[in-house]
Amino acid sequence: MSFDGLVTRAVTYELKNKVIGGKIQKISQPSKNDIVLSIYSLGKSYKLMISANNNEGRVSFSNEKFENPQNPPNFCMVLRKYLNQSKIIDIEQYKLDRVIIFHISSIDEMGFDVSNKLIVEIMGKYSNIILTDDNFKIIDSIKRVNNKMSSVREILPGKNYNFIKSDKFNILENFDKDIYYIDKKTPDNANPKELLYSTYLGFSPTIANELCYRAGIDTRVNWGLVSEDEKKALNKNIIKLRSKLLENDYTPTLYKENNKFKEFYSFRLRHLQYEYKKYDFISEAIEEFYKVNKSNDRLRQIKNDLERKINSHIKSTKKKITILDKNLSKENSMELYRKSGDLLAANINKISKGMNSIRVNNFYDENKEIKIIIDPLKNPWENVDNYYKRYKKLKNSISYAKKDYPNQIEYLNYLLQLLDFVERSDSINDLDDIKSELISNKIIKDSSRNKKSNKEKSKPKHYITINNSHIYVGKNSRQNDYITLKLAGKHDYFFHVRNAPGSHVILKTDNFNENDLISASYLAASNSSLSNSLKVDVDYTEKKNVNKAKGSKLGMVYYENFNTITVDLSDKPKDLYKRIQ
Structure with a gap:
């Protein structure tokens, strides 16, 4: 962005x-480098955000709600002392x-008029x-x-402030330093864009690019090649x-x-080949830019964190499954050890210490001769006990593996389901619900200080055909359970992508028809881990054929008596349904 x-x-x-003429009624400092002034002017209340953050420095009106710390920072207390209930008599740009x-302007404790200046530098x-x-x-x-x-x-208390x-030339003054003036002093190897923002005060690369674009100048060429x-x-x-x-x-x-804002500006920029939206006030554009981008950045940050933690559990679960699978493959060896022990016991009198085999x-096996390896350092009965x-x-280990293997497979599928939901989440509220589920299942620790949350839980997507x-x-998994096990009637229809993580889809209808089948199948395919595939198989059946095993994880069900339809995700059903929630 260019706050130039x-x-x-x-x-x-x-x-x-x-x-101007408004009164500063309240001053708060919601974060380290942000100040919010609540101003009442001409019968209206305004909230002015002033930020000195390194990458988000700005001044703009805001409608956001800001959470303030219990103990105001020192600078906030200083501002309250000098500016609270003061009047803004002028605002100017340097x-x-x-x-x-x-x-x-304000009145001090003695009743005298006092003037102060609040200077904001966006640099x-x-x-x-x-x-x-x-x-x-x-x-x-x-x-x-x-x-x-x-x-x-230096910017320290007691020092004099210096601009x-x-x-650089200020084009708002007598504009005698035009292009023809600077052309005489500009070397041929100068870059046209850099020439503009290094010559004129307040210019940024953004407006320099725009001016060159409107003049038909290629910013990759040198000034000497500009006609x-x-x-x-x-x-x-x-x-x-x-x-x-x-x-x-x-x-x-x-x-x-x-879905990410790339730039805001006070003028229309023709050189940017993006979607654009015009606003009545610059503050509206600035606030929207930071609000959406900060939400997107925060969303991506939470996603990355949850994905990293879930993937760690997936890795360890896969490792457990590999070990269990390896143990199960040794079942034949198990019987061989027992039989070897039996054969050694039956031939104990033929074994003596120091033998390597017998x-x-x-x-x-029909008394066929067999060779059994024994430990020469052990006596005969120690070798028998060793095999037993x-x-x-x-x-x-095999008995444990047979019991635990299906549990680990189910847990892996559950983790893959959670990962799919995280990857497809498009709001922080949705991620908060998934995070709550992860905490309740002890997959991650609850690091929040406030255990009670007033945030409203997200709701399932709702469409009407x-x-x-x-x-x-x-x-999420909780919503999957809810819509399938509580919301759906036994003759409603359940849809799910075949053999892959995905959302449960419930079709509530009194008249099952092809249009609804196409709509529900498409939504099941597009709301799954296979959403980037071209063609996806989707199973569907009546809800009465869907069951949940005792003790199984949230969202984990099994179904029978189903049909399968292949969905072409490149062919989205048009005008067959609309989202209402």
Whole structure:
């Protein structure tokens, strides 16, 4: 995103129109580098987010609810002391830089008028929020900067605040430093885009790209290859941009690709080939950008964490299954140990210490001669006991394996089902439900301090078909159990992708027909671990044929008397159903 000087000007203009003359009624600091001012102005209440976060520095109105710490940070207490119940008398941008100055008036304890300034610098990792008196003497800042942290300037209480000096040209002043002026001093090997944002104050690579695009300039070529016509067009576009800035004529726009916002800006950017949405106010675009992207980032973060933990359990479960499978394969060896012990016992008088092997007649196999390996360091009866012990040990491990093997297979399928639900989740609320299930099954530990949650549980997807039938799709194991075992009647229909993890799908209908069959089958296939396949087999049967084994995990059922339909996922049913929840 580009919170450059041009976006800062649009934000400043919006702030001036809405909150000049307004009263600061409440000040909070929900996180380390964020301040929220609650302002009442012209009969309306506004919530102003001021962030000095490294990657999210911004100033914009917000409708979000913020959770505040029990003990306010020191900077928040300082702001409350100096600014609470104060009046905003002016807001200005410093030149065309990413700096906004709030001029604030209040009455001190003695009844005298006092003026302060709240200065917001939106400069990436150098972003800051600074409170000064009317003479720019620093009272405090959200980030204190000493001379070891910066050789440019210190931001400390008692120091004088100084704006960062820049040699760049401000196009809002007398615009005599146009393209023809800088052309004379620009070497041929300069890059056109870099030339713009390194020459003009408040310009970012984003607006530089846009100006070059509108002028037909390829930003990959050197300045020496830019034609005179292109320079003329570039100059014309800069003058046009200057005019829009002076007139405060903005077109706040948000740019989106694959459900993620890529950029916001105060003007329409033609060089970006993304979906775009226009807004009435720049704050709306900024808030939407951070709200959605932060949710997407948080969603991906939670997903990655849950996937990592579930995959760890899948790995260990597969390892257990491999060991159990290996033990089961030794069942024939088990009997061989027992028979060898029997044969040695029957021929005990022929064995003496120091022998490596003995040949005896195998009365288990028509008295055919058999060679049995023995330990020369053991006496005859110790060798007999050794074979019986090996038989008993193997028998116990095989007996355990036969009992535990199906349990581990079921547990592996359950984990694969959970992993599928996590991968397909599209909301944090859905992931919270899955996380709760993981905690209750002791797959992960509950790290939350507050054991009770007021969050509303997510609900199954709900569709209605053109025949007024209802289709329910589970989004987690608990919902799978609910819609199949409680919501569905015995003559409703159950759908599930064949031999793979996926959502339970229930079709509630009084008139089973082909359209509903196609709709429910498609939803079962597309809401499964095989959703990226081209063709998927889906089983379906009446709910009365679906059963749950005693003690089985959530969402784990078995069914019989079913039919199978092959779904082509490239051929989505059109107009056969719509989602209502």
